[in-house]
Every structure is written in C-alpha cells, then in structure tokens.
Amino acid sequence: MTDRETAERVDDLFRIADRLRVPGHRHTVEAFLGELGELRIGLSRLHRDLTGADPARTFTAKRPSVAAFPAGAIAGTRAVVQHRSRPRARLAARA
Template identity: 40%
Template sequence: MTSQDIEKRLLGLCQLADRYRQPGPRRTTETCMAEFGEIRDSARRLYRELTGSWPRHDGDGEAPPVRRPKLPIPSAMIRDQARRRANAQRA
C-alpha cells in the first residue's frame, strides 16, 4: 500500500467521521448506529492492512471481527409498505 493510498483511505475515514451526527428529530438511532459501525469497520480494515493483524480488544482472540448483520427494517416502514400494497390492490 503506497502512502497515497493510505492518505486517501485516511481522508475518507476522516470525512465519514466529520459527517457523523447524533440522533435527533430527523435522524434515527438506527441510522446513527449504522454510520458509527461503518466508521468503526473502516478504521479496523485500515489498521489490518497497515499492520497485518486485526486490532485487539480485551479478551479477544486472534480471530477477525464478524461482519455485523444489517439493521432490521423498522416496523413503521413495514406497516407503510403493507398499507401501500393494500391500497394498490384495491385500486
């Protein structure tokens, strides 16, 4: 990995961190957790590529981190999709 590649990856990681915002009226907790997970995963992958090993935590083994599953779709979105389908079938 060249120094330019490292610079680009670090810049991208910094930009992700700069765009990160806390939950609020227009941002759900799920969205914030997903963005935080993306920042964390990107930082861990960069560390792995630079050092050749995954960063360790207290009590961790040498195993790489597992991929986190995608967050479930909130129930309000599922109800809305069902309502739209029902309205479309009635029409």
C-alpha cells in the same frame, strides 16, 4: 499499500466521521449506529493493512448494562422527550 492510498483511505474515514450526527429529531439512532459501524469497519481494515494484525478487542460475555452508558446520555434522552411534550402541554392547558 502506497502512502497516497493510505492518505486517501484516511481522508475517506475523516469524511465518514464528519458525517456522524448525534441521534435527534432529524437523525435516527439506527442511522447513527450504521454510520458508526461503517467507521469502525473502515478503521479496523486500515489498522489490519498497516500492522498486519486485527485490532485488539475486549469481549464480554454479557450485554452491557445501563450502568455502562454515561449518565448524560440517558438524561439527555429524557430531556428531549420532555422538550417534545411541552407544546402538547401548552395546548392542553389552553383548552
């Protein structure tokens, strides 16, 4: 692989990373995970082509627990749900 091909692949991966959007009311979790998976696949292929070996990974026997996720992610989801329910609460209070 030439330096130019490597640079083009890195540019493609940067474009994918720039497109990543955090899940919200306009961007679903499934779309985010798909884009993240696409980025991971591209990075692992680039690593394999540059080093000749697959990237080292640590595998666990069980699914990650809720404790594995940062507290801000769970609290952020709760905040989004509360924010979405505010207009409904105001309408209900008027009636």
